[in-house]
Amino acid sequence: MKYKTNTTLTVLCILLLVIQIVQSQTIPHSVISGGATNAVSGNAMLRGTLSQTSIGRLQGGARHNVGFWYAAQNALSNGGTLVVLPLTEGTTGVQVKVPLLLQQYKNLITTTYPRRSFEATIRFNATVVEPVLPYKRVGDVGTITISGTTGDSAGILAEIDFIPKLGNSDKTSLEIISFVWKDAPKMKTITKNGEVRILNVCREGDSIRLVRTVAATMLTAYPNPAADHVTVDYTLGEHGTTSIELIDMQGKTVTTLLSGTSKSGNFSNRLELMYIPNGSYFLRMRTPNEVFTTQITIQK
Secondary structure, three states, rough: OOOHHHHHHHHHHHHHHHHHHHHOOOOOHHHEEEEEOOOOEEEEOOOOOOOOOOOOOOOOOOOOOOOHHHHHHHHHHHHHHHEEEOOEEOOOOOOOOEEEEEEEEOOOOOOOOOOEEEEEEEEEEEEOEEEOOEEEEEEOOOEEEEEEEEEEEEEHHHHHEEEEEOOOOOOOEEEEEEEEOOOOOOEEEEEOEEEEOOOOOOOOOEEEEEEOOOOOOOEEEOOOOEEEEEEEEEEEEOEOOOOOOOOOOOEEEEEEEEOOOOOOOEEEEEEEOOOOOOEEEEEEOOOOOEEEEEEEEEEE
C-alpha cells in the first residue's frame, strides 16, 4: 500500500511539473517572423505576419493583435486599402525597380467599378537615388508622382525605376506622402514607407566614406528650345564608363550621344535633331557614381 501511495505522489508531481512548463511556455526567438504563416512551439502559436517582431505567450489560439500588419488589418475591417513600398538594395549606377504594392484591400472593387485608378506621390533623398522618369527636386529632396489602374487583385500597382548614386548617405527612405484612389477619393488607405540601401559604399570601421575627391560633374545643353541641333557641354570629374542619352517623357531612350569609357575633363558634343519629333525631352548623363539630367524642348 505504501509503495502504491509513493508511486501515485510521484506521478502527480510529474504532472504538476509538466503543467507548469506548458503554462509558462513562450515562443523562442527561432520562430519569430513566421513569413505570413503561423509559427508554433509546443502549444504556443504566433499568428505570423510579414516581419512581425513581437514575442510572447498565446493560449487557445488567441491573436495578440500587436504590430503594424495587425493594426492595418483591424483598421481596414470596414473597407479600405493597404499600400506598401518595400526595402530595396542596389549598387551605384545600376538601375533598380521599386514596386508599389497593394498589400490588402476590402470593398475597393465593385460591379460598378471593376477597375480603380490611383495617384501616388513619393518623397526621397535625391542625392542617393535618381528616378528614370521626370521628377521634382528642391535641394536634396526629390518627389515623384505616379499613376495607374488596378483590377480585382492585390499585387504590384506600379514599378518605379531608380538609379542609385553616391550621395550624402548610404540609404534613403521612400515616403508615400500622398495616395488617393481617383474614382474613390474617400476610400481609406493606410501606407507603409520603404527604403533604398546602397550596397557598394566605402566603409572604414563603422564610418561610411562618401566624400568625393574629384572635381564636380556638370551637364548643360543649348540652345533650348532647339530646332535642328543641340550642343551638349559636360564636365567629367573622373575616368570611367559614361553615357549620355536623350530620353522621352516616358523614360524611353530616343538616341544615344555617348556610350563608353571616358577620361576626366571638359567636353562638347553636337546632337542632331533632324529626325526627332517636337516635344519635351531629358538629356541623361551617367557616370560611374552619379546621374545627371537636364530638360530640353525640341521646337522646329
